[in-house]
Amino acid sequence: xxxxxxxxxxxxxxxxxxxxxxxxxRAWWIYFLALGPVAITLGHSLHEMSRRVSNCIIGExxxxxxxxxxxxxxxxxxxxxxxxxxSNLFRSEVLERTLHYYFLAPVRREVVVAGKYLxxxxxxxxxFAGGAALSFIFISMHFGQAYQDYILRGxxxxxxxxxxxxxxxxxxxxxxxxxxxGMLFRNPMIPAAVMMVWEGINGFLPPLLKKIxxxxxxxxxxxxxxxxxxxxxxxxxxxxxxxxPVWLAVPGLLAVVLAMLALAARQARRLQISYTE
Amino acid sequence: xxADRIVFDNVSRFYGDVLGVNRVHLSIPSGxxxxxxxxxxxxxxxxxxxxxxxxxxxxSIRVLGLATDNPEALFQKVGYCTQFDSFPKGMTGYQxxxxxxRVYGEDHATADRLTWQALERVGMTEAAHRKVxxxxxxxxxxxxxxxxxxxxxxxxxxxxxLNGLDPMxxxxxIALFRQWAGEGRHVxxxxxxxxxxxxxxxxxxxxxxxxxxAEGQIQGVRRxxxxxxxxxxxxxxxxxxxxxxxxxxxxxxxxKIQDDGRGLLVxxxxxxxxxxxxxxxxxxxxxxxxxxxxxxxxxxxVYQYLIGSQGGAA
Numbered sequence: 215x216x217x218x219x220x221x222x223x224x225x226x227x228x229x230x231x232x233x234x235x236x237x238x239x240r241a242w243w244i245y246f247l248a249l250g251p252v253a254i255t256l257g258h259s260l261h262e263m264s265r266r267v268s269n270c271i272i273g274e275x276x277x278x279x280x281x282x283x284x285x286x287x288x289x290x291x292x293x294x295x296x297x298x299x300x301s302n303l304f305r306s307e308v309l310e311r312t313l314h315y316y317f318l319a320p321v322r323r324e325v326v327v328a329g330k331y332l333x334x335x336x337x338x339x340x341x342f343a344g345g346a347a348l349s350f351i352f353i354s355m356h357f358g359q360a361y362q363d364y365i366l367r368g369x370x371x372x373x374x375x376x377x378x379x380x381x382x383x384x385x386x387x388x389x390x391x392x393x394x395x396g397m398l399f400r401n402p403m404i405p406a407a408v409m410m411v412w413e414g415i416n417g418f419l420p421p422l423l424k425k426i427x428x429x430x431x432x433x434x435x436x437x438x439x440x441x442x443x444x445x446x447x448x449x450x451x452x453x454x455x456x457x458x459p460v461w462l463a464v465p466g467l468l469a470v471v472l473a474m475l476a477l478a479a480r481q482a483r484r485l486q487i488s489y490t491e
Numbered sequence: 492x493x494a495d496r497i498v499f500d501n502v503s504r505f506y507g508d509v510l511g512v513n514r515v516h517l518s519i520p521s522g523x524x525x526x527x528x529x530x531x532x533x534x535x536x537x538x539x540x541x542x543x544x545x546x547x548x549x550x551s552i553r554v555l556g557l558a559t560d561n562p563e564a565l566f567q568k569v570g571y572c573t574q575f576d577s578f579p580k581g582m583t584g585y586q587x588x589x590x591x592x593r594v595y596g597e598d599h600a601t602a603d604r605l606t607w608q609a610l611e612r613v614g615m616t617e618a619a620h621r622k623v624x625x626x627x628x629x630x631x632x633x634x635x636x637x638x639x640x641x642x643x644x645x646x647x648x649x650x651x652x653l654n655g656l657d658p659m660x661x662x663x664x665i666a667l668f669r670q671w672a673g674e675g676r677h678v679x680x681x682x683x684x685x686x687x688x689x690x691x692x693x694x695x696x697x698x699x700x701x702x703x704x705a706e707g708q709i710q711g712v713r714r715x716x717x718x719x720x721x722x723x724x725x726x727x728x729x730x731x732x733x734x735x736x737x738x739x740x741x742x743x744x745x746x747k748i749q750d751d752g753r754g755l756l757v758x759x760x761x762x763x764x765x766x767x768x769x770x771x772x773x774x775x776x777x778x779x780x781x782x783x784x785x786x787x788x789x790x791x792x793v794y795q796y797l798i799g800s801q802g803g804a805a
Contacts, residue, residue: 223595226593226594226596229590234579310577310580311575314573315579315591318544318573318591320564320565320567320595321594321595322562322563486545486546487539487544
C-alpha cells in the first residue's frame with residue numbers, strides 16, 4: 215500500500231481535472247443552475263430594499279429559502295449539475311479520445327477515479343454549496359442588522375452550515391452515482407432519468423427501499439424542513455415520513471458514496487482503449 | 492529468459508466478430524523491432540495489447556516478465572507513443588509532459604527537470620510553452636515522443652513515430668531509436684516507410700490480416716521465403732559473359748544486364764551454386780568481379796513477397 219504515492223498521483227490528476235470541471239465550455243447551464251437562485255434571492259432583497267414598507271419577516275424568508283433548497287437545489291440543481299459534471303468525467307475523455315493520457319501512466323485506475331471524482335466534487339461543491347450559501351445570505355439581506363444578528367447570534371449560522379453541509383453531501387452522493395453511471399452507460403441521461411423517477415417516488419416507497427436512495431438521507435440532514443404537513447399534497451416529495459437521525463444519515467450517505475466509487479473503480483479497471491488503424 | 496523479453500503466448504484479440512490478431516506467438520528481444528504490415532493488419536492491436544490498453548481475448552502477454560493488466564508496474568518500464576492524435580485540452584507542450592510526470596508520481600523539481608530533458612531530446616524546447624492544439628503534425632508527433640520517453644522507459648513502443656516529421660527530425664529521431672536500442676532497451680516501432688524500417692531495425696515482425704507471417708532478422712526472414720528466387724547483384728566488367736555461363740544452370744530464373752553495362756541482376760533458386768559458378772567464371776573467362784551482393788534482403792522485398800500481393804499498399 216503506497217498511500218503517499220497514490221496521494222501525489224491523485225493530487226496531480228485533480229490539478230489537471232479541476233480546470234476542465236470549472237471552465238468547460240459546455241458547462242454554462244451548470245453555472246446557470248447553480249447561480250439562478252442567487253440572482254433571484256438577490257433580486258428579492260433588492261426589491262424589498264426599494265420598498266418603503268416591507269411585509270416580510272425573517273421566518274418567512276427562512277421558510278422560502280427552505281423551499282428553494284429542497285425543491286430546487288436538492289431535486290433539480292445539484293441533481294442535474296452532478297449529471298453534467300460527473301457523468302462526463304470519463305465519458306467526455308472517451309469521446310474526445312484522451313483517456314489514454316492517464317492510462318499510459320503507472321497509476322492505478324482507482325487513483326484515476328479518485329482524482330477525477332475529487333475534481334468533480336471540488337467544482338460541484340464550489341458552484342452548488344457556494345450558490346446555496348450565497349442565496350441564503352442574499353434572501354434576507356434586506357433586513358440589514360436584524361439579519362446579521364439572526365446569522366451571528368441566532369440560529370442563522372447553524373442553518374447556513376447545515377445547508378452547506380447538505381449541499382456538499384448531495385454533490386458527493388449524486389457525484390459518485392453519476393460518475394459510475396457515466397462509465398457504465400453510453401448515454402448517461404438514461405440512468406439520470408431512471409434515478410430521478412426513483413428519487414422522486416422515494417416518499418411513496420416502503421421504509422426499506424427508501425433507504426436505497428440519496429434524497430432520503432439528504433432530506434434528513436437538511437436543517438429546515440419545508441412547512442408542509444404530512445398528508446398535504448406534495449408532502450411526500452419533501453418531508454421524509456420516517457427521517458433518519460443525522461448520525462445515521464451522514465454515514466449512510468457516505469456508504470452509498472463509497473459503494474458507487476468502488477463500482478466506478480471496478481469499471482475503470484475493466485476499461486479498454488482501442489485505437490483503430 | 493522472458494524477464495528480458497516481450498512475450499506473446501498464443502494471443503488472439505477479437506473486436507466482436509472482427510479479428511484483430513490471431514494466434515500470435517512472439518518473443519521480442521531488446522533492440523529495434525519493427526512491426527510491418529498493411530493497414531488493418533494488426534500492428535496497432537499488437538501495440539495496444541503490449542501496453543495493456545486492450546486485453547487479449549485469448550492467450551497471455553508478459554513485458555519483461557510483467558503482466559499487462561498491472562499499469563502501476565508496467566508503465567514504470569514502458570513508454571507508449573500512440574498514433575492517436577488527441578491531447579487533453581488547453582495544455583502547452585511543457586504541461587503535457589510535466590503533468591504526465593506528476594501523474595507518474597514525480598515531485599515538481601524532478602518532473603520539471605525530466606520534462607526539459609525530454610523536450611530537449613526531441614527538439615521542442617522553443618515551442619514548450621505553446622498550446623499543443625496549435626502544434627503542427629510534426630510537433631505533435633515530437634511532443635508525444637517526449638511524453639513516451641520522459642521517464643526513461645526500458646521498453647519504448649512507438650506507433651508510426653516518423654509520421655509528419657521533416658527529414659532532419661526523422662534522422663534525429665532514428666538516431667535516438669538506435670541510441671536507445673544500443674543501451675539495451677526494447678524499441679518497438681510500427682512504420683509504413685519500408686526503407687526507413689530497413690535502416691533502423693534489428694528485427695522485423697511482418698503482419699497480415701491479423702496473423703504474424705514472419706519475424707526475425709530480415710536476412711533470416713528472406714532466407715525462409717523459399718518460393719521466391721533470390722536476387723543477387725553482380726558488378727563486373729563482362730556481364731554478358733557471366734550471363735551466358737549462368738544460363739547453363741537449372742536453378743537460374745533470370746539475368747538482367749544493367750543499363751551501364753557493368754553488372755547484372757540475377758534471380759536464382761540456388762545462391763550457393765551461383766557463387767561457385769562465379770568463382771569458375773573468374774578463373775576460366777578472366778572476368779573481373781567488383782562486387783556480389785544480395786539485392787532483395789530488405790524489408791521492402793520481403794514485404795512484397797509475403798504480403799504485397801494480398802496486403803495492398805503499405
